[in-house]
Amino acid sequence: MAQLHLLLEPAETWIVIKDGDPGARAMFERHYSRYVYADGRRPKLIVGPGEKMVLVTPCARALFAWRKFKSDDDQTGVNCAIFRNEGAGLSSDLILAAEEVAHQRWPGERFFTYVNPKKVRSTNPGFCFLMADWQRVGITKKRKYLILAKEAA
Numbered sequence: 001m002a003q004l005h006l007l008l009e010p011a012e013t014w015i016v017i018k019d020g021d022p023g024a025r026a027m028f029e030r031h032y033s034r035y036v037y038a039d040g041r042r043p044k045l046i047v048g049p050g051e052k053m054v055l056v057t058p059c060a061r062a063l064f065a066w067r068k069f070k071s072d073d074d075q076t077g078v079n080c081a082i083f084r085n086e087g088a089g090l091s092s093d094l095i096l097a098a099e100e101v102a103h104q105r106w107p108g109e110r111f112f113t114y115v116n117p118k119k120v121r122s123t124n125p126g127f128c129f130l131m132a133d134w135q136r137v138g139i140t141k142k143r144k145y146l147i148l149a150k151e152a153a
Contacts, residue, residue, distance in 0.1 A: 077110030
């Protein structure tokens with residue numbers, strides 16, 4: 001099925017919601033980075049500590065979370081902590097729209113993400129970010145790809 005390019009403005013593409021929203025949590029449960037405690041509990045919040053912004057599309061088929069924090073590998077800026085698209089449109093368009101929303105909240109900040117190539121099904125992990133004009137700039141000690149928004153690279 002072909003995906004259509006978004007015709008909506010970034011503010012119409014994404015709705016800001018609270019961390020722990022039940023619908024967002026349900027989608028996060030299908031993301032490879034979800035966390036389950038050893039005793040089986042699942043965290044109520046889906047984004048780690050720090051300043052954050054959780055976004056969902058109006059159709060509730062895509063989830064994006066930004067998180068501003070100091071990473072273990074000393075990355076600075078605002079991290080795309082979660083991105084999951086279950087048919088809300090072209091992933092690269094959704095990323096670009098989420099980036100626009102984040103620029104409004106954190107102007108001038110550097111945007112980055114990590115992609116674990118062993119946990120995604122793609123033969124080209126992080127491709128949707130690359131199509132949104134981000135750049136793969138390295139590999140972390142934990143063997144994740146570090147990808148930056150182009151203007152930060």
